[in-house]
Amino acid sequence: MKRLEGQVAIVTGSGQGIGAAIAMTLANEGASLVVAELLEANGSAVQKNIEQAGGTAISHPTDISEESSVNEMLRVSMDRFGKVDILVNNAGIYPVTPVEDMAEEEWDRVIGTNLFGTFLCSRAIVPHLLERKQGRIISITSGRGLQGAKNGAHYASSKGGIIGFTKSLALELAPAGITVNCICPGVSDTAQPRGHSTEEELYAKGATIPLGRIGQPEDIAKAAAFLASARAKFVTGQTVLVNGGGVMW
Amino acid sequence: MSKKIAVVSGGASGIGRATVFRFLDEGYFPVILDRDADAAAHTLAAFEQRKLEGQFIQADLTNKQEVRAAFEQIIDTHDHIDVLANLAGGTFHKNPIHVVTPAQWKECLDLNLKTTFLCSQAVIKPMKAAGKGTIINTSSNFGVTGGAERTHYAAAKAAIIAFTKSLAAELASHGIRVNTIAPGLTGTERVRTKYTEEQWSALGGVLPMGRAAKPEEIADGILFLAGDESDYVTGATLHVNGGMVMP
Numbered sequence: 001m002k003r004l005e006g007q008v009a010i011v012t013g014s015g016q017g018i019g020a021a022i023a024m025t026l027a028n029e030g031a032s033l034v035v036a037e038l039l040e041a042n043g044s045a046v047q048k049n050i051e052q053a054g055g056t057a058i059s060h061p062t063d064i065s066e067e068s069s070v071n072e073m074l075r076v077s078m079d080r081f082g083k084v085d086i087l088v089n090n091a092g093i094y095p096v097t098p099v100e101d102m103a104e105e106e107w108d109r110v111i112g113t114n115l116f117g118t119f120l121c122s123r124a125i126v127p128h129l130l131e132r133k134q135g136r137i138i139s140i141t142s143g144r145g146l147q148g149a150k151n152g153a154h155y156a157s158s159k160g161g162i163i164g165f166t167k168s169l170a171l172e173l174a175p176a177g178i179t180v181n182c183i184c185p186g187v188s189d190t191a192q193p194r195g196h197s198t199e200e201e202l203y204a205k206g207a208t209i210p211l212g213r214i215g216q217p218e219d220i221a222k223a224a225a226f227l228a229s230a231r232a233k234f235v236t237g238q239t240v241l242v243n244g245g246g247v248m249w
Numbered sequence: 250m251s252k253k254i255a256v257v258s259g260g261a262s263g264i265g266r267a268t269v270f271r272f273l274d275e276g277y278f279p280v281i282l283d284r285d286a287d288a289a290a291h292t293l294a295a296f297e298q299r300k301l302e303g304q305f306i307q308a309d310l311t312n313k314q315e316v317r318a319a320f321e322q323i324i325d326t327h328d329h330i331d332v333l334a335n336l337a338g339g340t341f342h343k344n345p346i347h348v349v350t351p352a353q354w355k356e357c358l359d360l361n362l363k364t365t366f367l368c369s370q371a372v373i374k375p376m377k378a379a380g381k382g383t384i385i386n387t388s389s390n391f392g393v394t395g396g397a398e399r400t401h402y403a404a405a406k407a408a409i410i411a412f413t414k415s416l417a418a419e420l421a422s423h424g425i426r427v428n429t430i431a432p433g434l435t436g437t438e439r440v441r442t443k444y445t446e447e448q449w450s451a452l453g454g455v456l457p458m459g460r461a462a463k464p465e466e467i468a469d470g471i472l473f474l475a476g477d478e479s480d481y482v483t484g485a486t487l488h489v490n491g492g493m494v495m496p
Contacts (some may be wrong), residue, residue, distance in 0.1 A: 167495040174457030174492045210421030211483055219481035226478055231469035234462050237495035241485040245421050248414040248484035 002030030003229045008081040010034040010073070012064050012121060013091025015042025017190035018140060020049075021217030022088055022224045027055035029225050031086065034077045036062040036121075038091070064091050064117030065109075067124075074124050083132070086228045087125050089118040089139035089162075094155045094192050107154045114158030115165070122169060122180075135178040136228045139166055140220070141239060143186050143247045163239055170237030179236040183223050186243025188215040210245030219244075252278040252302075254327045255475065256320075258310055258368050259337030261288035263437035264387070267464035268334055268471050269303065275472060279303040280323055282310060282368070283337070310337050310364040320371035332475045333372045334385045337364045338405070339439065343398035354401045361387075361405035362412070369416060369427070381424040385474045386413045388431040388486060390494040406431075410486055417484035426483040428474045433490025434461040457492030 009026045013019040015037030023033050027050045035050075037043030040061045047059035060076050063069040077084055092114045095106055118139050129135030144152060145159030162182055170180040187193060187205045194202060206213040223242045226232055241249060255272040259265035260281035269279045269292065281303065283289050289305040296303045304326075308319040323330060338361035342353065365386050376382030391399055392406030410429050417427040434440075434452060441449060453460040470489040473479055488494060 170492050170495065171457055175459055177458065210418055211426070211481060212422060215481055222478045222480070223482070226473050231473065234458065234466040234491045235470065235487070235489050236457070236492040238488050239496075240482075240487065242479075242481050244481050245417050245483040248417065 002028075003225065003231070004086075005030035007031040007085040007228070008034070008077070008083055009086035009088065009228065010036050010077055010084055010121070010125070011088040011090055012036045012062065012117070013038070014088075015039050015046055017192060018185065018188060018217045018220045019088075019090040020046045021221040022090060023057070024050060024053070025218065025221035025225050026086070026088075026228060027053065027057060029229075031228075032081055033057035034073070034081075034084070035059040036064070036073050036091075038063055064121055065112040067120055070117075070120045070124050078128075084125055084128060085134065086136045086138070087121060088224060088228075089121055089137070091117055092140065092158070092192075094152060094195065096151045096196050097154075098151050099153050102154065110154035111158050111161075114155065115161040118162055118165060122165075126169075126173070129173070129178050130176050133176045133178070135173075137169065137173075137178070137180040138224055138227050139182040141166075141182045141184045143184055143241075143243055146184065146239075146249050147247060166239070167237045174236055177233070179227070179233065181227050181232075181235060181238045181240060183220055183227070184239050184241045184243065184247075184249075185220050186215050186246035188217065188220070190217060208246070209243070213244065215242065215244060252276060253331040254278050254280060254323070254329060255332040255334065256280045256282060256323060256330055256368075256372070257334045257336055258282045258364060259335075259339075261285045261292055261305070263336070263339070263439055264432060264435060264464045264467045265334070265336035266292055268336060268468040271465065271468040271472050272332075272475075273301050273303065275476070277332070278327070280327075281305045282308050282319055284309050310368060311359040313367055316367040316371055320368075320375075324375050329379050330372050330375050330382065332383050332385070333368060334471055334475065335365045335368055336387050337361075337368075338387065340399060340402045343402075345398050346400050349401055357401035358405050358408075361402070362408050365409055365412060369412075373420065373425075376420075376425045377423045382426075383475050383479075384416070384425065384427040385471050386427070386429050388429045390431060390433040390488070390490055392431060393488075393496045394494055413486070414484040421483055426474075426479070428479070428482060428484065429486040430467060430470050430474060431486050431488040431490070431494075432462060432467045433488070433493035435464055435467055436461045437464055460491070462489060462491060
């Protein structure tokens with residue numbers, strides 16, 4: 001039975017990695033998708049994959065750090081589908097730089113995408129969700145947001161910030177029955193950690209994780225599908241750890 | 250293909266009972282472990298009415314021998330156990346620390362923590378033999394925030410979180426996942442009887458979602474932790490409390 005039949009979901013950064021897996025999984029559960037990806041080619045490819053699998057999707061290149069781009073993406077979504085039920089704030093970047101060498105521009109860019117982008121997208125959709133007194137906002141944080149990241153203070157700050165933002169927005173929207181949660185992956189088999197580790201190093205990390213492997217995008221996608229569903233209607237303000245036991249917070 | 254077996258301690262009433270019915274919905278064969286035969290009888294009657302299959306084994310789960318016998322019986326009958334949900338327990342009374350007697354402290358820890366330990370221990374061998382399994386233990390909002398007049402209950406519920414993480418670390422390499430469900434204020438029969446309608450309304454009214462949880466909403470969280478959807482989740486605590494506590 002498809003748990004998200006008739007729902008409309010926006011997933012940012014869904015051109016690859018965890019975002020693409022989330023978009024695909026939500027589509028498999030019956031949701032229509034808005035693939036809000038910065039890179040047009042990647043976004044289109046995911047849209048095609050969803051359609052080939054029998055789902056419904058549009059792709060709209062979006063820069064979540066720019067309010068005008070976010071507003072345009074939302075306008076296009078509403079034009080096409082008439083409503084939005086679910087927002088997944090997944091887009092994020094993770095450059096590697098120690099604080100003492102960190103340019104202000106880099107700090108601004110990471111906070112601007114990861115945290116400010118989450119804020120902009122959430123803020124844009126909230127009035128619509130409040131009008132309908134229903135909805136789901138799911139953001140992707142990181143184990144780094146809980147434990148810090150050596151040479152990634154901007155990333156850790158943005159991901160930790162997403163947790164504080166999530167709890168606050170959850171309190172604001174709870175009276176309307178709208179839930180706001182975040183999912184906390186551990187080490188994932190995507191392009192992002194490959195920016196910091198070799199292929200070998202990445203897979204070797206699996207040995208240090210209790211469940212014996214690094215995370216796959218589908219692991220996060222399944223948790224997102226749960227949080228998006230009616231079964232999680234009383235779960236809000238929470239940080240759901242999906243990391244194979246790598247961090248037991 | 251044989252059904253998946255879900256053992257639910259404390260499954261005769263409250264959240265345990267709601268969990269049993271959710272397992273039924275998802276096609277599991279539930280085994281209720283409970284000391285309360287009367288409450289179990291009501292649940293079993295409901296099964297019969299709806300032509301559903303389940304089993305009840307009466308046991309005092311604070312007693313090592315009774316736990317062992319119960320799980321031996323389950324393995325004899327069913328050959329495997331897919332899920333253990335430890336719902337046995339609860340707050341039976343509240344008292345400031347100087348009023349809590351050592352016997353009351355022990356009873357609270359036994360009913361909540363000891364039962365979790367004994368039942369979890371009993372499924373390890375069969376789950377290792379199968380190379381898989383999931384265990385869900387029950388904490389509470391009080392397990393993370395503490396609670397006045399609940400020194401014993403909060404201690405037990407906090408201990409369960411740490412127990413879960415430890416057991417998760419021990420069993421992960423065997424394909425067994427162990428997680429914690431942490432309900433907030435939930436409208437079970439036992440809890441409801443402590444308040445008038447007015448008091449209950451007021452209690453729920455100050456919470457973020459304006460109400461307490463329904464037992465089925467907690468059960469939904471347990472089902473998530475029990476099945477394949479949470480394949481990469483272990484040692485985690487899922488709080489289902491409408492925003493009451495956000496650790």
